[in-house]
Amino acid sequence: MRILITGVTGFIGGHLAERLNGAGWAVRGLARAPEHAAALAAQDIEIVQGSLLDRGSLASCMYACDAVIHAGAWTGTPGVPEDEAWTTNVAATGWLLEAARQARISRFVYLSSVAAYGVNRAPVIDETARTPLVGQLYPDSKIAAETLVRGAGEQGLATTIVRPASTYGPRGGAWTIGPIEQIKAGSLVLLGKDEGLVNTGYIENFVNGVLLALSSPAAVGETFNICDGVTTTYRDFYMRYAAMLGKASLPTVPAFLARGAATSPGRWLRRLMGKQPPGPWSVHFRFNPSRFSIDKASRLLGYTPSISLDEGMRRTEAWLRDAGYLAAGESG
Template structure:
């Protein structure tokens, strides 16, 4: 039997991959769409459109009514001031929850895409558990954590919730890691000085699969990632191999990273980079305990870093982005 999904953020990077995955699996896809959005992926799969934004509780109620699952992906990742983060990540999430609560009939499940930034960097160098006190280091992380609290505390009407915390997401269509590919192609590989960053990563198609699986997984909070800890040097080497270069490793002092983030923030952020993203970059490790991951990304199915970087680079080259 066909299932219906309402997706916020459907025209974004992760959203586009989720739209395609659900459509391939026979779902009817509804997308909350603002004016001026790039709707090519929605057109490709024949998705239904609900005109509105995260400020429009009525549109959210309309889109959620009769849907099996609401996937809330839309968020602000970089902004000049706190108010923009709060409006999208907290107030917008509250509107999604209120629209879901008011839907007739109500959805069975709300899937909320959160971030490792909500729980904060690894605790004393070890993966942070879901049940440990969060320690976000940025306004983005704090507001995503507040969004989690809204979902957990205000969702009603028999709708259950699955919250997914994702590390850095990469893959075809990603603009966040693109500047680094371009730098490596120019034989430059900057990184903060000091201990080498250790991080989880997740390929976008794996995250889309995890989101889809979360529609039927037990309710709860799930960190999702390729279950491998990657030193930043491994990521640089994988990118360099695809770009065919041997980049010079540039060690940037923390003060320089912070200054660059501050300057970028004056101009609204360069890509998703600003002062607070600089603080996130300076954390020594972004690792979470992946207990429960098998319910969303079955063992042996996560895309290895080298393959994911290869597919990302190939897409960038085909599009003329690098």
Template sequence: MKYFLTGATGFVGSELARLLRVAGHDVNASVRSPEKAKDLQALGVKLFKGDVTDKGSMREAMTGVDGVFHVAGWYKVGARDKSQGERINVQGTRNVLELMQELKIPKGVYTSTLAVNSDTKGKIVDETYRFTGAHLSEYDRTKAAAHDLADKFIAPGLPLVIVQPGVIYGPGDTSSLRVNLVTFLKGRLPMLPSKFGVCFAHVEDIARGHILAMEKGKPGEAYIIAGEPHTMMDAFRLAGEIAGRRAPATVPYQMMKVMSFLVKPLDKLLPETYTSESLRVIAGATYWGDNGKARRELGYNPRPFREGWTETIRHEMKLLEM
């Protein structure tokens, strides 16, 4: 089979490209800088210069493929410049799905997120849950808008499957999760919020979830492919157990909420991780979802969190020569 892939240079996209090539599939990838995508080239991925914000730039790469994986997205929480969220997450998704329609692509998989629900307030929700409040971040808002847009394309018959990961970890991560993990391993992470909770899944499992959605997913359906629900504090307590480090102290939920209001006038001066938006998200929100539907219908079976987290921590400790 031949597939078109957006976001191929990203954490999930690069792993998805690798698994597709290992399985013997041809992969066309739209990348902004082909000269900086040598790892993909080495895998045998065919590179095309293009960007999701430029619909025409993707046409050649998408023409004649058997399926589309739209993985590309803008993921920033606390960023001062939020304009990219609308351009990449919403308009970029519109561009990809319009091209799918025009080129009559047989099937597509769109990467949404559990963040479309912002705060599940301690509940583990399924794909039928609909968040109705104000989103906690521009990332949450724009991904929710893109998810709604995908549903609008599905309604008249676009053969699209939606997948919803949670927080993704593993070797090669460059997100704030990895930054915090490395900081913790160095003994420089004194505290963490007490209630902030997410669903953790290894990057390889998330990539496999995408492939299962393409091969077995029903067009028009959404599948949560997130992993186990844990608080961030629990994840770092486990990290301490694995690495032989003392767990960070907890910051009470109420204190984080108050801080998110107090720092708002300073947002333009603060690092991204300390802005009002970042503090609002991590104060006590839960981004929890149930992957039961993906397990039943796709055969999705992500590794236990302890297993994958242990592998990741040992990988980071090796890089740090610990």
């Protein structure tokens, strides 16, 4: 069986490629810059050059494939024009779906995001929750792409949507290397008590969930939250990284200032704080009161996260140390 993975040079895409390769799949990874996939190529994973912005390359790279995991996306990187970001997340998903239909692909798994739930503040959010547009580029693009995936499913393509949460672990960017580098630079601040909830997803747990979604007949036509199914506070999550760096505390900004600084009229507060505060969408998540339920994935797929937060952080710290992000004298 041959599978195409987009976003193979990314955190999640790379881990998926390695796991599927180890499980006996012939893995083909789409990479805009193949040199960034040298470690995967060294494991006999086929790397083809192409871009989500190039419709022709998306069709050609699907030749002789049986399945697709669409993990490639614009995830909020600053400096990318809005039309390019929208094309990457939405139009390219449509192009992939059409190419998959023409290539008679047997399974198509789309990696979306819990950001699709928008500003829902319910204590527990499952897959039946509405996903209204919120006027923010990233979540709205994920909602639009999900609509395309469901439409392709209604036309006969065997599709599944997976919504990850805060996925962290070895090689992770936004939820691993990012916080470490921000803490080193003194730019990561706690917002008040920072008791908003992080829905963690250790990378090994997440990959297990995606593989179940790929292989289970019960997953066809369905949407799943895939994370650890438990929460911790942002304060606890970030302080775990601070402890790895030998820090007992982090700078704190009053919550009301953070909320104000995230608005357009709050520009003066940004200067007062002396740091670039989180934007409106980030602030929303920092005060998130919700847990994303994995009951559906457990019931239909048999998904059971096996790596706890403590163990996941232990493994993550070991990798950070080996990779040189933690100095020899720094210790948790």
